Amino acid sequence: MPEDDPALSAAEQLALARLALAEGDLPHAADHVATALVQAPTLPEVHETLARVAAASGGDLELFPLGHHAFVGAVVARAHLLAAAGRPAEGLDLLAAATGHAPGADWAGVPWVTAPELPERLDPDRTARILMQLCAAVPDPVPRRLRDPLRAYLTLARNAVTVHPGHPLLLGAASALARRLGEATLAVTWAARGVRAQPSKLGEVWLGYAYRSAGRTRDALTALRRAVALDPDDLAVYADIAGTLADHGRLDEALDWIDRALAKDPTFDCAVHTAHRLRFQRDGDPAHLVALADFARDHPDDSHEHGDLAECCRSRPWLGQVTPAGGPVLDALRRALAVEGGARAAVRLDALEPPSAMRTVAAAVPGLDVEVATVADPDPREPRRATTRPLWRYEGTVAAPTLPAPSAEAAERIRQLARPAWPHPPAAYDTAVGLATLELADLLGLLVHPPEAPATALGRVLAGQDPSLWVRCVQVWACLGLLHHRTDEPWAESTRRRVLLELVWGVEDWITECALFALVTAAWVDPAARPDVAGVVAERLADAAAVARERRVPIVVSLAHLALATPDLDPTTRDLARELIRGTVDDRSRPGLFARLRRHLAALFRHP
Known part of the structure; x- marks a missing residue:
């Protein structure tokens, strides 16, 4: 990163880059251009200045070094220079890496990436691998707010499929990207063409996923079953079939597929995660979730990150969230907060509420008068067992902390x-x-x-x-x-x-x-x-x-x-x-x- 103020605009960074160029200070010029790229990755002036830096340096890529902690702006600048030097495949690799790091930036929204003739200069296998790299780096599906910056890659996929209409790997990878970007119909079209060109396990999986995204569950299951027939040992497909069945209420069938996978390998992570999730879905016993947590702890090097445990715990009391408190004093608090201007109010309680509740109300609505009618037995002001560390002391029905405030x-x-x-x-x-x-x-x-x-x-x-x-x-x-x-x-x-x-x-x-x-x-x-x-x-x-x-x-x-x-x-x-x-x-x-x-x-x- 340049030493200058990172809050400077792209235009200001470019002005500093031109000054550095005029003084022959190419490293500082490159730093400013890289920062401007992060702020405005598609701005023509940024790319013009980058071209001037490249011309002045003779195309020196080391002005934008790669390393363990490479700056994303330097990575993107290097990608554009590689493309200009006739090495677009290497440039696309770096752009895909930048997208994985920051998927919300439009790194690829530049003319050379979307040019119809680009795929003619690329090996279709290499293009397919770049698209697969992208798919691995972005959510599935990509949220709507993040899709626009990825449209350039979809244009690249369209152009590549036009140039190589019968390449099965490219068609499948393009389908996977289209599906993630909400283009389910296009994903089905491309994946189906790929399978027709060359039936394969991977092609059938891509087709199954595309059908599933398009809401064609029966076709999705048929394609995934064909994938199993082509490769009975790929247990991830068993888990995909089980998940699809479970999503449509066919839990017994889903568990049958998972049991088949576990019979082949009881430690296969996708099958184990899916099995515990589905069993919890069936009977609601948290023991399945505890067993899943134990498995995740004991197998930290799983093939990929799983969300089954979080999915099962989401919105459940204490498993995934704190439960809101209830009671008459809190009802009074909420009513008081809803009144414009915080009008003075009063509430009479039949019984004493927890001290935290009473203190919260007193702090939030100082004008709220609270009267407690009785204190029932067993006395809620007394600890349930003897303690050496009391937190509250009472004067009548009013609780006060016994401990000093934290730092x-x-x-x-x-x-x-x-x-x-x-x-x-x-x-x-x-x-x-x-x-x-x-x-x-x-x-x-x-x-x-x-x-x-x-x-x-x-x-x-x-x-x-x-x-x-x-x-x-x-x-x-x-x-x-x-x-x-x-x-x-x-x-x-x-x-x-x-x-x-x-x-x-x-x-x-x-x-x-x-x-x-x-x-x-x-x-x-x-x-x-x-x-x-x-x-x-x-x-x-x-x-x-x-x-x-x-x-x-x-x-x-x-x-x-x-x-x-x-x-x-x-x-x-x-x-x-x-x-x-x-x-x-x-x-x-x-x-x-x-x-x-x-x-x-x-x-x-x-x-x-």
Whole structure:
């Protein structure tokens, strides 16, 4: 990168490049041109200046060096110089690499790439491999917002197919690119021509995928079955057939195909991932997901990245997201937030709500008067078991933290990391390593002194729609951070286990849920901890169920969902959890605010 201000416009970078050229300083001229290419990859003036640098240097490619940490602008500049030097295949290789690095930039939208005569100068096998390289580098399918920068490659594919109309590999690779760019009909046409030109396993797979994208499921399955007949040992195709069948409700057939694949190779990653996903889809038993997480941990060198575990956990309580809290005091909070001008309001509670809920309401709506009619037994202000680390003290029905506020560094760290959703529990654990260097006092302080939400899109949604969800996010991630505290200590005698247990058995609160989730997460990532954690979860849920027979327990449904996410939980506790979920009218099941909030969050977390 040039040393100049990276915020300079492309025009300013080009002006500096021309000054450097005039002074004979070719390296600095090249640096400025490369930066301008990143900012405006199709601007004619950029390419004119690049041509001047090439002419002045005699076409010296080393002005745009490749290396382990090559600048993408230098890679693209070198690609254009290679094409100008009569080596377009090498240039296309570099453009494809740049697209894989930054698919949102129009690196290939230049005349030499889209010229109809270019494919005549390329070996069709090489063109096919370049298209396949592109397909491997971009999402399948490519999101609409990212398709336009890839249109030049589709034009290249059209031109190549016109020049080489019977080349099976080129037709298949072109079909794969067209399919990713939403051109399903074109993808079917090209793939079918490729199979007619030369039947092959790969050609039938491309055709099957094209049919599937076009909504022609029966034809897709027929093509994929032909692929299996041509190569019975390619177990990835078995998994593709199973996935296609499952997507159309034919789960038994799908599992039959997966079982056939596993009979050939019980460790084949695509088949294992698909098998666990489909079995969870069939019976909803999280044991399949835990087994899948174990397999992924024990086989880090799988053939490619899989999304089955994340797909199964998405939007499920505690497996993929924190559950929003409910209750009358939060209903009052949401009503108050919905009133223009924040009019003063009052609410009378039949029973005391969790201290985190009461504190969240007091902070969000200072003018809201809250009166608690009674404090039912068992007294929710008392910890469920004796603790050496109380987080709250009460004056009547008003709770106050017993711990000092966390450091500014801890508050900023949690702002950057906390969010209401995660791919799956092991991924949440891995992300929380960013809190590993925080002191224990800071992690505990965050639980009762949550900082304000960040000034991001997520923070604005949470602050405006439901501040309680941001507080729960902070508490979840602070407890996950506790899992990374003194990890050199053996689990059974560790500080992290002891602290989390005290939080689990402390005053009935949102923190109870979050600490229990941290323990459940520990069980997901450490099989040796599973018997211990399953025992804790069973005890805590049984205690909550017993209390719920005497009075309302606001967190009992959430604890039940946590139990269902716990590895190796005993069947009796699992049945109890299901009964609690079925038998409790949960405020979170109501339409309205949460439906709107979920839509906001879905938009924020939608992946490309």
